[in-house]
Amino acid sequence: MVRSEDVAKHAGVSRATVSVVLNGRTDIQIPEETRQRVLAAATALGYRPHRAGRAMRSGKTGNIAFLLSTFAERSLFTPRLLDGLMDGAAQHDHHLLVARLDDTQFVPKLLREFAADGVVLNYNSQVPGDLAERLAQAKLPAVWINDKREHDAVYPDDFQGAQSATEDLIRAGHTQIGYIGWAPGPHYSMADRVAGYRAAMTAHGLPERAVLLGQTSAESLLPGCTAVLCYTPDVLDAAYRLCPQAELVTICATPYRTLDRSISTWLLPDYELGANAIEMLMAKLGSPETPLPARALPLRKAM
Amino acid sequence: MVRSEDVAKHAGVSRATVSVVLNGRTDIQIPEETRQRVLAAATALGYRPHRAGRAMRSGKTGNIAFLLSTFAERSLFTPRLLDGLMDGAAQHDHHLLVARLDDTQFVPKLLREFAADGVVLNYNSQVPGDLAERLAQAKLPAVWINDKREHDAVYPDDFQGAQSATEDLIRAGHTQIGYIGWAPGPHYSMADRVAGYRAAMTAHGLPERAVLLGQTSAESLLPGCTAVLCYTPDVLDAAYRLCPQAELVTICATPYRTLDRSISTWLLPDYELGANAIEMLMAKLGSPETPLPARALPLRKAM
DNA sequence: CTGAAAGCGCTTACAG
DNA sequence: CTGAAAGCGCTTACAG
Numbered sequence: 001m002v003r004s005e006d007v008a009k010h011a012g013v014s015r016a017t018v019s020v021v022l023n024g025r026t027d028i029q030i031p032e033e034t035r036q037r038v039l040a041a042a043t044a045l046g047y048r049p050h051r052a053g054r055a056m057r058s059g060k061t062g063n064i065a066f067l068l069s070t071f072a073e074r075s076l077f078t079p080r081l082l083d084g085l086m087d088g089a090a091q092h093d094h095h096l097l098v099a100r101l102d103d104t105q106f107v108p109k110l111l112r113e114f115a116a117d118g119v120v121l122n123y124n125s126q127v128p129g130d131l132a133e134r135l136a137q138a139k140l141p142a143v144w145i146n147d148k149r150e151h152d153a154v155y156p157d158d159f160q161g162a163q164s165a166t167e168d169l170i171r172a173g174h175t176q177i178g179y180i181g182w183a184p185g186p187h188y189s190m191a192d193r194v195a196g197y198r199a200a201m202t203a204h205g206l207p208e209r210a211v212l213l214g215q216t217s218a219e220s221l222l223p224g225c226t227a228v229l230c231y232t233p234d235v236l237d238a239a240y241r242l243c244p245q246a247e248l249v250t251i252c253a254t255p256y257r258t259l260d261r262s263i264s265t266w267l268l269p270d271y272e273l274g275a276n277a278i279e280m281l282m283a284k285l286g287s288p289e290t291p292l293p294a295r296a297l298p299l300r301k302a303m
Numbered sequence: 304m305v306r307s308e309d310v311a312k313h314a315g316v317s318r319a320t321v322s323v324v325l326n327g328r329t330d331i332q333i334p335e336e337t338r339q340r341v342l343a344a345a346t347a348l349g350y351r352p353h354r355a356g357r358a359m360r361s362g363k364t365g366n367i368a369f370l371l372s373t374f375a376e377r378s379l380f381t382p383r384l385l386d387g388l389m390d391g392a393a394q395h396d397h398h399l400l401v402a403r404l405d406d407t408q409f410v411p412k413l414l415r416e417f418a419a420d421g422v423v424l425n426y427n428s429q430v431p432g433d434l435a436e437r438l439a440q441a442k443l444p445a446v447w448i449n450d451k452r453e454h455d456a457v458y459p460d461d462f463q464g465a466q467s468a469t470e471d472l473i474r475a476g477h478t479q480i481g482y483i484g485w486a487p488g489p490h491y492s493m494a495d496r497v498a499g500y501r502a503a504m505t506a507h508g509l510p511e512r513a514v515l516l517g518q519t520s521a522e523s524l525l526p527g528c529t530a531v532l533c534y535t536p537d538v539l540d541a542a543y544r545l546c547p548q549a550e551l552v553t554i555c556a557t558p559y560r561t562l563d564r565s566i567s568t569w570l571l572p573d574y575e576l577g578a579n580a581i582e583m584l585m586a587k588l589g590s591p592e593t594p595l596p597a598r599a600l601p602l603r604k605a606m
Numbered sequence: 607c608t609g610a611a612a613g614c615g616c617t618t619a620c621a622g
Numbered sequence: 623c624t625g626a627a628a629g630c631g632c633t634t635a636c637a638g
Contacts, residue, residue: 001362001417003631014609019633029607046440051418052364053631055355056614059304063400068389077382086371086403090411095400095418097366100389108393114304114615115354115398137349240562258561259543306615317625322617332623356616359630417631 002047011041018042022049051095064089064281065116067108068100069123077122077270078253081145084274085120092282101128111138118285120277122146124187141284143277143292148188151291152284154276156268158189158251161299162196165229165249165266168301170204174227177201178246179208180239181231183215193231193251213238222246236263255302265302272297305350314344321345325352354398367392367584368419370411371403372426380425380573381556384448387577388423395585404431414441421588423580425449427490444587446580446595451491454594455587457579459571461492461554464602465499468532468552468569471604473507477530480504481549482511483542484534486518496534496554516541525549539566558605568605575600 004022008015013034020028021038030038041047055061066085068077082098089096094117099110110116111134118141121131135142144153162179169177177197184191194210201208211222213235222228222242230239230250239248250256253268280292307325311318316337323331324341333341344350358364369388371380385401392399397420402413413419414437421444424434438445447456465482472480480500487494497513504511512528513519516538525531525545533542533553542551553559556571583595 001631004633005631015631016609016633017607020608023633031607034607048415048417048441050359050631051416052355052358053614054633056353056359056616056631057633059614061355063398079380082385082401083403086401090402093412095366095412096402097398098385098389098401099393099399100386109396109398112351113354114351138351236562257540259539259564261562304615307617308615318615319617319625320623323624326617334623337623353615356614356630359615359632360617362630 001050002045004047004049006045007038007041007047010045011037013038022047061115061117062093063095063097063116064278065097065099065110065119067110067119067121068098076124076146080253080270081122081274084271084276085278086274088275088278092278094278101131111135111140114138116140118142118281120145120274120281139288141281141288143281143284145273145277146187148192148296149294151294152280153294154273154280155294155296156189156273157296157298158192159196159199160296161251161266161268162193162229163200164196164299165251165301166197166200167204169227169229169247169249170200170206172227174247175206176225176227177206177209178222178225178228178239178243179210179231180222180228180235180242181210181212182235183212185214190231197229211238211242251299266299267302268299269297304353305348307350307352309348310341310344310350313348314340316341325350364418364420365396366398366400366419367581368400368402368413368422370413370422370424371401379427379449383556383573384425384577387574387579388581389577391578391581395581404434414438414443417441419443421445421584423448423577423584442591444584444591446584446587448576448580449490451495451599452597454597455583456597457576457583458597458599459492459576460599460601461495462499462502463599464554464569464571465496465532466503467499467602468554468604469500469503470507472530472532472550472552473503473509475530477550478509479528479530480509480512481525481528481531481542481546482513482534483525483531483538483545484513484515485538486515488517493534496532500532514541514545554602569602570605571602572600 004015004018008018018038021030021035086096097116099108101108120143122145124146146155147153148155179194179197181194182190198208209222209225225243225246227247228239228243230236233250233252233256236248236250248263250263251266253270256263256265276295283292307318307321311321321341324333324338389399400419402411404411423446425448427449449458450456451458482497482500484497485493501511512525514525528546528549530550531542531546533539536553536555536559539551539553551566553566554569556573559566559568579598
């Protein structure tokens with residue numbers, strides 16, 4: 001392994017100079033000729049600074065962690081979300097660690113060791129009771145994704161999304177518009193999407209026709225509809241059965257395709273969730289005690 | 304921050320004893336009473352050992368990295384693959400780093416620094432020419448996912464998958480079975496899936512009816528088919544148009560659903576790819592110079 | 607502007 | 623069985 005001392009010897013300078021040059025510090029003047037010699041030596045030797053050395057010295061690991069639930073259904077995420085996190089981390093010159101909280105391990109490795117400066121959590125629902133407390137105890141700044149908290153959170157604006165989708169249908173001339181989703185439950189979007197739909201319908205003086213699976217059994221409400229807004233693709237089947245002729249619209253992380261029907265999609269801002277979460281976390285690393293106002297990010301229509 | 308010295312003082316022992324107890328070393332005898340006192344002190348103080356300290360001392364970072372392409376289409380991956388990687392890493396007591404090779408950065412942070420002991424790469428195609436070389440230069444053991452290399456690779460057995468899917472249709476009584484995919488191209492699966500299909504048809508003396516998009520223009524080949532095997536859901540549309548009555552089968556990472564048609568899926572072993580990759584990488588960390596034979600993992604029918 | 611020294615937190619020989 | 627010392631690679635005051 002090549003150490004900074006090897007580079008120093010090769011360039012005929014001290015380790016301090018190597019550090020100053022390689023970290024591009026501008027507060028200390030280094031003659032251009034010396035600088036070039038150091039850079040050349042580093043390249044020639046294939047020098048890669050050991051993260052741990054810097055971590056020891058600086059007291060910062062330079063890592064941020066992305067924490068998921070072991071239960072996939074409580075911690076849905078898409079490649080786009082991870083893209084946002086990776087890009088955000090890279091932009092701020094941090095490494096991204098990923099792990100899931102495994103119930104078989106009492107305390108996950110990431111919380112057992114000091115390995116990250118802060119965490120981004122992705123718990124759609126059923127956050128373990130003591131998780132927030134454990135994070136606070138470990139003095140780990142945290143930002144929540146997909147959870148509608150007042151502070152330190154980034155989530156899709158599901159109210160706006162459903163509202164916009166509904167208004168889009170109204171603009172297209174529909175007046176009999178249905179909604180199919182779940183009764184308000186563990187995840188805030190269950191309540192917010194139907195609320196957004198209702199707000200749009202009410203604002204335009206149109207009749208509400210919402211089916212909340214597990215609560216409404218009124219399958220008769222929908223048949224007259226010419227358009228139906230679906231909570232997720234999961235309920236498209238039900239919508240199709242109840243209302244075969246209607247235009248179907250769904251909310252989803254990626255454009256929804258099917259063989260012989262055109263279904264328009266309102267997209268969850270997954271990439272932006274990731275990028276914003278990192279941005280907020282970086283702000284928190286600066287002042288861990290200051291709660292940051294949550295951000296609700298808009299949904300937009302696919303294409 | 305709580306250090307091992309704080310724990311030592313609290314328990315009235317030396318830092319060495321704390322280390323021995325907390326790492327559960329059995330080669331050094333510690334009186335049970337002392338051991339308990341150390342454990343109690345660690346718990347009471349909320350001690351979390353600093354990874355970097357151990358990394359410095361051991362020369363191992365304790366991290367493994369998962370490397371993706373910036374171009375999503377060259378580096379497809381599913382949450383299940385990541386699950387396999389996370390579980391594998393956790394099992395071997397390592398942290399998992401994820402990053403993508405950003406073309407805007409000449410050398411990604413992960414290769415610029417010494418931050419991981421080894422890497423798992425996920426490049427479906429178009430691996431940057433100098434990547435393998437750069438890894439070797441950095442002395443980073445690497446395992447390739449989804450790439451049909453002779454050594455140090457784990458990939459789906461696409462030949463077997465397409466063959467099994469075809470035989471499954473033959474067993475069900477079909478004799479006019481079509482295939483739709485792409486002409487052999489960047490990813491090995493393009494050639495292997497059609498080859499698996501052909502092998503099954505030939506073995507049973509049935510006529511081949513393959514459409515290779517971008518090569519075969521023979522749309523007339525399919526209409527008589529009662530079943531069609533599709534390379535991925537991407538070509539389902541084409542299959543449906545050419546052959547509306549046929550039973551459709553596709554290869555995909557997750558069960559493919561549609562509103563009003565039942566389409567059976569042969570599943571790519573994503574979770575297993577991840578778990579196997581980590582397992583192989585761990586073996587490589589032990590003896591970096593020994594090339595490991597590649598593993599081709601079978602596909603199986605959904606449900 | 608450059609270099610010698612100190613110290614980040616950890617674990618492993620080594621002496622007692 | 624326990625403790626004092628050394629050293630992993632790095633960067634930052636501090637002297638020159």
